[in-house]
Amino acid sequence: MSTTFRPLKLGMVGGGRGAFIGAVHRMAARLDGKYEIVAGCFSSDPEVSRESARDIGIADERAYSSWQEMLDGEAGRPDGDRIDAVSIVTPNHMHYPVARGAIEAGFHVICDKPLVHTSAEADELVKLVDERGVVFGVTHNYTGYPMVRQARQLVQDGAVGTIRKIIVEYNQGWLARRAELEGNKQAAWRSDPKLSGPAGAMGDIGSHAENLVESITGLEIESLCADVSTLVPGRALDDDANVLLRFAGGARGVLIASQISTGAENDLRIRIFGDAGALTWHQEEPNSLYYTPIDKPQQVYRRGNPYLHSVATRIERIPFGHPEGFIEAFANLYGDIGEHIRAAKEGRKADAAAEFPTVRDGARGVRFIETVLKSGSSSEKWIPL
Numbered sequence: 001m002s003t004t005f006r007p008l009k010l011g012m013v014g015g016g017r018g019a020f021i022g023a024v025h026r027m028a029a030r031l032d033g034k035y036e037i038v039a040g041c042f043s044s045d046p047e048v049s050r051e052s053a054r055d056i057g058i059a060d061e062r063a064y065s066s067w068q069e070m071l072d073g074e075a076g077r078p079d080g081d082r083i084d085a086v087s088i089v090t091p092n093h094m095h096y097p098v099a100r101g102a103i104e105a106g107f108h109v110i111c112d113k114p115l116v117h118t119s120a121e122a123d124e125l126v127k128l129v130d131e132r133g134v135v136f137g138v139t140h141n142y143t144g145y146p147m148v149r150q151a152r153q154l155v156q157d158g159a160v161g162t163i164r165k166i167i168v169e170y171n172q173g174w175l176a177r178r179a180e181l182e183g184n185k186q187a188a189w190r191s192d193p194k195l196s197g198p199a200g201a202m203g204d205i206g207s208h209a210e211n212l213v214e215s216i217t218g219l220e221i222e223s224l225c226a227d228v229s230t231l232v233p234g235r236a237l238d239d240d241a242n243v244l245l246r247f248a249g250g251a252r253g254v255l256i257a258s259q260i261s262t263g264a265e266n267d268l269r270i271r272i273f274g275d276a277g278a279l280t281w282h283q284e285e286p287n288s289l290y291y292t293p294i295d296k297p298q299q300v301y302r303r304g305n306p307y308l309h310s311v312a313t314r315i316e317r318i319p320f321g322h323p324e325g326f327i328e329a330f331a332n333l334y335g336d337i338g339e340h341i342r343a344a345k346e347g348r349k350a351d352a353a354a355e356f357p358t359v360r361d362g363a364r365g366v367r368f369i370e371t372v373l374k375s376g377s378s379s380e381k382w383i384p385l
């Protein structure tokens, strides 16, 4: 018997006028018609929250003045009308209280990164998610690219053999000046430890790099040795870090997270070297994946081609040669998280192919950030993760 499809109902916290990632989440959620955004607290300023809600067609009665009011108001609505999930797109300091409140109210959660400020908070969320049985996705969106999933499949299929070395770089240049003093809202909170958390660049983009490495290779970082710097004078948090990695099983690696690299835009790239071959993927050219078998010419896998594995083809929308990118990758995570939410609501097992970074992956990212900071400020050379 088929059931009538209805889009999942989403309430958003953050993402008001002038915000960056909230609008991306909304486009991603709506891209395939699997969600509708019906409620939100879009700003800590109630008037801005209301105006932002009107901009995107949310009824005044569901434009809330605070996130607590949203959770209470939505919990009080009838089943089928209330939100199914909460999307958290605020600066980092609000992730923990909102996520906690949403889980306790029984809502599924989609939260941006870094998950929270401390591993104690992260562990608390993991425990609560287990207790309440809600779905909790963390938008490490780079794992939503078809060619990243293809890369992981190639690793699993043995195409690179035993991994020996991994180099992951995340370089940006937008904080080469003190943009936080020049009215750049995104720079302002990212440079403030109360709002950003204990880390700057390492939390903001290093956490994505860590997630990408572990997701593609399946290898866990076992220990690390970090050089963490604030290279722009006066800034309170790190803006550049170089980290040596040792992986369980013996592979070695290097992770760079830098926001002072002038000229770099969103330059996330990963290179994986094994005893049978190598893989390279670059976020700014996401539809290509480079594979070099040892002693053979390089091959280029291109998104949209029938030779790709189903892990990649199942999340494509348009034929090859028509670029897909950042928003589609986000939408792929929304789609896979949505499949798990729908399965939970219907009391069935989710499609095994639907995957996304979970609260545990988010917690691992927080532990990684803490370990990098600890190593960076310690005379001890290697610190276990």
Ligand SMILES: NC(=O)c1ccc[n+]([C@@H]2O[C@H](COP(=O)([O-])OP(=O)(O)OC[C@H]3O[C@@H](n4cnc5c(N)ncnc54)[C@H](O)[C@@H]3O)[C@@H](O)[C@H]2O)c1
Pocket: 013, 014, 015, 016, 017, 018, 019, 020, 021, 022, 041, 042, 043, 044, 045, 066, 067, 089, 090, 091, 092, 094, 112, 113, 114, 139, 140, 141, 185, 186, 189, 204
């Ligand atoms: N996954 C990614 O690629 C990616 C990219 C950018 C940002 N992010 C993450 O997304 C989050 C937001 O980043 P951003 O760059 O969009 O920030 P932003 O400053 O552009 O937007 C933050 C929004 O949250 C709102 N807000 C702040 N406090 C609030 C509260 N108490 N209640 C309701 N709304 C509140 C602000 O008014 C604003 O609208 C951060 O955690 C960041 O790390 C992730």
